[in-house]
Amino acid sequence: MVVSSPDLKAFLRATPFFGGLSDASLDLLISMLVECRFEAGNTVVAEGEPGRSMFIVHSGTLVVTKLGDSGQAIRMADLEPGDFFGEMTLIEMQNRSATVVSECPTVLYELSARKLYTYYKADIHAYVLVMQNINRELCRRLRRSDNRIAELQMLRARP
Numbered sequence: 001m002v003v004s005s006p007d008l009k010a011f012l013r014a015t016p017f018f019g020g021l022s023d024a025s026l027d028l029l030i031s032m033l034v035e036c037r038f039e040a041g042n043t044v045v046a047e048g049e050p051g052r053s054m055f056i057v058h059s060g061t062l063v064v065t066k067l068g069d070s071g072q073a074i075r076m077a078d079l080e081p082g083d084f085f086g087e088m089t090l091i092e093m094q095n096r097s098a099t100v101v102s103e104c105p106t107v108l109y110e111l112s113a114r115k116l117y118t119y120y121k122a123d124i125h126a127y128v129l130v131m132q133n134i135n136r137e138l139c140r141r142l143r144r145s146d147n148r149i150a151e152l153q154m155l156r157a158r159p
Contacts, residue, residue, distance in 0.1 A: 060106025
């Protein structure tokens with residue numbers, strides 16, 4: 001279901017994904033979002049499957065897991081309102097890198113690659129801002145991962 005409401009607009013404006021967009025650009029992007037609802041325990045995306053969209057968490061919580069070498073699911077992150085995921089498939093056009101499962105009833109807003117391309121054609125300036133926002137978040141995640149790797153290496157080095 002495509003949605004648009006003042007409450008949704010205020011919520012989205014407060015998320016890092018939509019930072020810097022004008023009202024008109026934000027309205028256009030909101031018109032391209034599709035609301036998706038998931039019950040507790042539903043898989044939203046699965047590691048390895050093709051991905052052609054990203055999601056913004058409006059309500060609920062989700063868990064991100066990745067399969068380890070032993071086949072065991074490793075908890076990588078928790079997602080809450082204002083977070084987004086799935087953006088990597090829009091940039092690199094690869095399969096999903098992780099599985100995301102809802103922990104409770106969850107409302108997400110989906111933005112497909114096709115809609116993002118339409119956005120690019122309609123408002124290239126706003127498109128660039130959105131891509132910069134996505135890239136900033138990816139850089140934050142990479143820095144956190146670097147710190148985790150360094151901490152693990154330090155733990156391994158201890159006698």
